[in-house]
Amino acid sequence: MDTVVTDPAGWDVLNARCPTRQVLDRVSGKWTMLVVTALTADPVLRFSELRRRVDGVTQKMLTQTLRELERDGMVERTAYPTVPVTVEYKLTPLGHDLAETVHVVRQWAYANIEAIQEARARYGAAAPDRPGPPGSRLSA
Amino acid sequence: MDTVVTDPAGWDVLNARCPTRQVLDRVSGKWTMLVVTALTADPVLRFSELRRRVDGVTQKMLTQTLRELERDGMVERTAYPTVPVTVEYKLTPLGHDLAETVHVVRQWAYANIEAIQEARARYGAAAPDRPGPPGSRLSA
Numbered sequence: 457m458d459t460v461v462t463d464p465a466g467w468d469v470l471n472a473r474c475p476t477r478q479v480l481d482r483v484s485g486k487w488t489m490l491v492v493t494a495l496t497a498d499p500v501l502r503f504s505e506l507r508r509r510v511d512g513v514t515q516k517m518l519t520q521t522l523r524e525l526e527r528d529g530m531v532e533r534t535a536y537p538t539v540p541v542t543v544e545y546k547l548t549p550l551g552h553d554l555a556e557t558v559h560v561v562r563q564w565a566y567a568n569i570e571a572i573q574e575a576r577a578r579y580g581a582a583a584p585d586r587p588g589p590p591g592s593r594l595s596a
Numbered sequence: 597m598d599t600v601v602t603d604p605a606g607w608d609v610l611n612a613r614c615p616t617r618q619v620l621d622r623v624s625g626k627w628t629m630l631v632v633t634a635l636t637a638d639p640v641l642r643f644s645e646l647r648r649r650v651d652g653v654t655q656k657m658l659t660q661t662l663r664e665l666e667r668d669g670m671v672e673r674t675a676y677p678t679v680p681v682t683v684e685y686k687l688t689p690l691g692h693d694l695a696e697t698v699h700v701v702r703q704w705a706y707a708n709i710e711a712i713q714e715a716r717a718r719y720g721a722a723a724p725d726r727p728g729p730p731g732s733r734l735s736a
Contacts, residue, residue, distance in 0.1 A: 461637045463706040470633060472652035479705040479712055486624050494610060497601045512612035529715025550711055557704040564697040565619040566603040571690055572619055575669025 487513060487521040492558045500546045530554055623694060627653060627661040632698045640686045670694055
């Protein structure tokens with residue numbers, strides 16, 4: 457059944473050495489998805505604006521996320537020689553393509569939040585039957 | 597342009613206090629995506645089988661990921677009273693729904709790995725023009 461999860465070119469995210477694993481690591485990151493979401497709503501944003509839009513992100517994490525997205529060709533960074541320097545970020549065509557995928561994930565979250573909240577309530581209610589600490593009954 | 601990234605019910609992943617942020621945190625995790633991928637290829641797997649399929653995952657991380665997926669109603673855990681106990685995992689209907697979203701992300705990775713590798717090569721080649729350490733020129 458490997459054809460379900462690999463592709464005709466032989467890529468396989470389940471293999472830690474496959475380059476696509478790195479791509480999954482990157483694009484599946486929460487902050488990547490949120491930065492791409494912010495740049496979907498507002499096509500051009502400065503660092504300080506992005507930091508306000510992506511509620512909860514630290515300066516360090518936003519810096520790192522933007523650096524990685526720029527390196528991977530998904531975000532374009534433009535610096536203007538003002539004092540202090542003005543830096544703007546926007547999605548590249550590849551970034552817009554990723555944005556469509558992020559849109560699918562975001563819509564899934566919006567569509568299923570209530571089902572997940574119900575599942576959590578059921579899980580909590582059934583707590584006495586749940587397994588103990590990690591490892592105690594999970595191995596097989 | 598907020599209508600692009602929020603939804604009619606008012607959910608907003610960019611808001612750290614919105615419950616959908618938690619959902620995005622969860623489903624956007626690399627290990628979540630890889631466990632769901634493994635359970636798409638093979639519908640029923642034991643813990644030890646999952647650990648082999650999801651190359652690179654530690655026992656601790658796999659245990660935690662499965663626990664969270666079970667709590668969120670996406671994975672069903674069945675224990676059989678063998679010695680030692682046999683535990684099997686499979687996707688629930690909600691988990692299969694998530695699997696379709698994960699499929700989109702995985703296909704995006706497979707389709708764009710070469711473009712990303714090219715972008716990285718360009719970024720490396722242009723290194724002398726790149727900004728210094730985090731924070732030095734990124735704020736705006």
